[in-house]
Amino acid sequence: MATRRTAGTRAKDSDRNNTCQVLDSALSDGQLSMEEHRTRVAAATKAATLGDLQNLVDDLQNDDAPVQMPELKRPSPLSSPRGGAGIRAAMAAVLVVFGIAIGWGLYGNTTSPLSFTSDPGAKSDGIPAKVITPPRQLQSLGGLTGLLEQMRQRFGDTMGYGLTIYPEYAVLTRPDPADDRRTLSYTYRGGFDDPSTSSKGDDDVVVDLAAFDVKTAVGLLRGAPEMVGLQLKDVKADSTYLTVDPSRDPTTPGALTLRASVSSDFGSGSVTFAGDGTIKRVDPADD
Known part of the structure; x- marks a missing residue:
């Protein structure tokens, strides 16, 4: 009766010799380097089972080899010579x-x-992603309105000593609640970062920095280049800003003064106005 040949079947010398012939053929047609051939032949001469020999030639194209390796039967998962x-x-x-x-x-x-x-x-917690979209383009109706709302959410009010609004960031100065001799300066870039401190000036006054007509202020900011004698195409966007400060008029305590400043390579100028949009002063661009 023919022996059932599996990977665990013990190898004979003839099996080892046949494997070496397959390896010799692989060397001659460039599949193996000299070092690979030497290593595999050494392993073949010491192989104990047909599976060991098969592993040495599995990655080779051996259709043209002088001998062919036997097909090995896969053993039953629970079977062995003695179980x-x-x-x-x-x-x-x-x-x-x-x-x-x-x-x-x-x-x-x-x-x-x-x-x-x-x-x-790794356990799912069921918490959905929370995406917050704060305003970043600040010199627009939606951006400036959103900035003031961010102030309310962050500080509970819009009070402060001054606010400067650039196209993509703003600087807010507020009282230091721990020391009335100091002020806190916050930079806004999608959120208010940690403040820096400085000494409070004698003329610093706390006012409601949102007490102005936002729509009118945005319109005057956009019209400022023409009002000061600059061509819009020459204006540097990153040098255009709006300041909001307490009015120095003693007859209108708590009022605001706003100034739209613009500049270009051909000069700079500004438009100063009240919270309701009343023009106070126009400084033409420098010659």
Whole structure:
């Protein structure tokens, strides 16, 4: 009766010799380098099973080899000459399941030991992503209105000593609640960062920095280049800004003075106006 040949079948000298011939053929047609050939031939002469020999030629094209390697039958998962391998595999599986159950009992954070995870951060928490879109283009009706709203959300009010609004960021000066001799300066870029401190000036006055007509202020800011004698195409966007400060008029306590400043390579100028848009002063661009 023919022997059933599997990867575990013991190799004969003829099997080892056949494998060496396949390796010689692979060397001659460039599949193996001299060093690879030497290493594999040495392994073939020491191989114990047909599976060991097959592993040495699995990656080779050996259709033109002088001999062909035998086709090996895949053994039954639980079969072996004496059944020992199958029993050992079954015992190993039992031990693995038993180990999982113990680990789950000690550290598990799921309802089943088979869904055990050692990383609590891998568990879904059901929290949806929260995307906040604060204003970034500030010299527009929506941007300036949004900036004032960000002040209310951050500080609870819009009070302060002054506010300067650039196209994409703003600088806000507020009282230091811990020391009335100092002021806190916040820079806004999608949010207010940590403040820097400075000494309070004698003329610093706290006012409501939102007490002006936003729509009118944006319109005057956009019209400022023409009002000061500059062509719009020459104006530098990053040098255009709006300042909001307390009015120095003693007859209107709490009022604001706003100034739209623009500049170009051909000069700079500004338009000063009240919170309701009343023009106070126009400084033409320098010659």
